[in-house]
Amino acid sequence: MMKNKISALMDGELFTDEANHIIEQLKSQSSAQQDWQIYHLIGDVLRQPEVITADVSKVVHERLQFEPLVVAPQRSMTEKARNIALSAAASLMAVVAVSWMAMQATPNKSPQLALQTSPLSRASFVLKPQVNAYLAAHQELSPSSDVQGGSAFIRTTIYSATEDVAP
């Protein structure tokens, strides 16, 4: 019953008061939220877009903490509803296929996503040589070198060596 309502909501087939009621329930019931996500995933997979909306909220949240600014396109509900040509109440086959894909898409299981969230691979943020002068100046005066020993020393080493040599 609930699942049909969610499906209908996504297809834009509910009246406003009914829609509000379902949205309230979506807010409170995690199982309903799961259905909501799965149905969107089904819709997305059936339409074969470039991006699949698996539950990446946690990953995105983590990434956001490292991002100065993220500009992401936002799809409005009406546009979304308009775009869904197929009913979200898809065939059992599709559900099975998509559930499997959803499992594959969780960060722990997908090598691709796991790689992206690994803190050791933030390659896009790696320091440019232009900032070496600041790093060297920081290391030079940082009292932390005394207690951090080797790591601080290595940083100094790298920066000193890559920094412009004094005449």
Place this chain on the structure above:
Amino acid sequence: MRWLLYICFLASLNGYAEEQASSHDWLKTLAFAGHGTDFSGDFVYQHNSQVETFRISHIVASDSEYEKVISLDGPKQEIVRHHGRTWCYLNHKMVQVANQQGYAKFPSRLLANISDLKVLYRVQEVGKEQVAGYLTQVVLMQSIDNLRYSHKIWVHSDTGLLLKAAVLDDKNNVLEQYLFTQLKIGASADRAWLASAQADVKITPSVKTEALHDIKSGWVVDGLPPGFVKVQEIMRPMSKKHAPVIQMIYSDGFSAISVFIEPSDEDDDKDDLSSRGSVNLYQKVVGLHLYTVVGEVPARTVMQVLDSIRFKGN
């Protein structure tokens, strides 16, 4: 000189320090051991999925410490440090690259506040492990907020040398770590290089650097994490810069944050965040100034600090 003053100051504090919790002792043990012990060995440094290996020798000679670091992979790098000065070998010739002399020494103010560490980190001794064949005490310094990193350190039980160290983020992921794979301590440490380094240091003309005096720039930072105190505020020349740059450096006793302020170039609208291992750097043009914040703290911290920079006036 820096370490000498530091040790003198510590020595005077020592009686008092013994009654403090173990956290203080660990840091002081490290600070002492790193300077006062002869050692040589190879260590691995891992950051951003890169691994680099280095060979380090540290000898306490009659005229203060000598330290030499050689890269064992990648482009050849050879660095000698002595008396706050750093040299780099280029084409078999020793060239001075940095000079710390004349700069302020380890700040007594910071030491006076070092008890704050107990408030900022939960310090636990979490067991004993071997590193490079030596028995170490493993100490976990867990940050109490997400504005600084946690540290796990492996301290040699006999000498207090830091044999392994890892920097952890708030999800306990390792951001960077270094560890000795091979190490000799004390009399067996390699000192064959010392005589030539001492000779090279003597004949290399010292770079004349202007003494950097403490200044009051009128700039203030309100968004520092709790426990960070100002260590220094100076005006310094920097390579490729026309004008001197204001540098303010803050520390919580374990990690440090530097704030640089300089006039921005015309048309510059820089807004960049970058990192290497545990170091994050955030640079942004605000009005007529370029702000740069760098430190061994999370990205959110350097951003928070930068966004709180303001000119208060003298």
